[in-house]
Amino acid sequence: QVQLVESGGGLVQAGGSLRLSCAASGVSIRDYHMGWFRQAPGKEREFVAVLRRTGGYIYTADAVKGRFTISKDNAKNTIYLEMNNLKPEDTATYHCAASQTVLSSIRDPAQYRYWGQGTQVTVSS
Numbered sequence: 721q722v723q724l725v726e727s728g729g730g731l732v733q734a735g736g737s738l739r740l741s742c743a744a745s746g747v748s749i750r751d752y753h754m755g756w757f758r759q760a761p762g763k764e765r766e767f768v769a770v771l772r773r774t775g776g777y778i779y780t781a782d783a784v785k786g787r788f789t790i791s792k793d794n795a796k797n798t799i800y801l802e803m804n805n806l807k808p809e810d811t812a813t814y815h816c817a818a819s820q821t822v823l824s825s826i827r828d829p830a831q832y833r834y835w836g837q838g839t840q841v842t843v844s845s
Contacts, residue, residue, distance in 0.1 A: 729839030
């Protein structure tokens with residue numbers, strides 16, 4: 721059974737930092753494209769960042785580029801999202817996701833088979 725469990729969310733003031741974690745079980749993150757997405761109330765799920773399965777390539781959304789960093793620890797089977805200089809518009813539920821095969825855009829949430837339940841990030845102004 722595949723499980724992705726996020727943690728590390730919370731309430732932070734604008735300009736602050738948080739580090740999200742996503743612990744995977746039932747899959748090896750070495751074998752999957754691992755991504756972070758977010759969803760704010762009333763909005764569609766939005767791509768944040770992804771680590772490709774091969775080559776270690778990283779893609780980051782323009783809205784968070786230079787502030788957010790995705791990384792992974794294969795030994796812990798865990799991915800991370802380091803978030804710095806947070807802004808109120810970053811407020812959302814953050815989900816990690818895993819996909820073994822991407823047929824179109826790696827930024828498309830529909831390409832991901834497994835999802836975590838999410839962790840809430842709230843940034844106050």
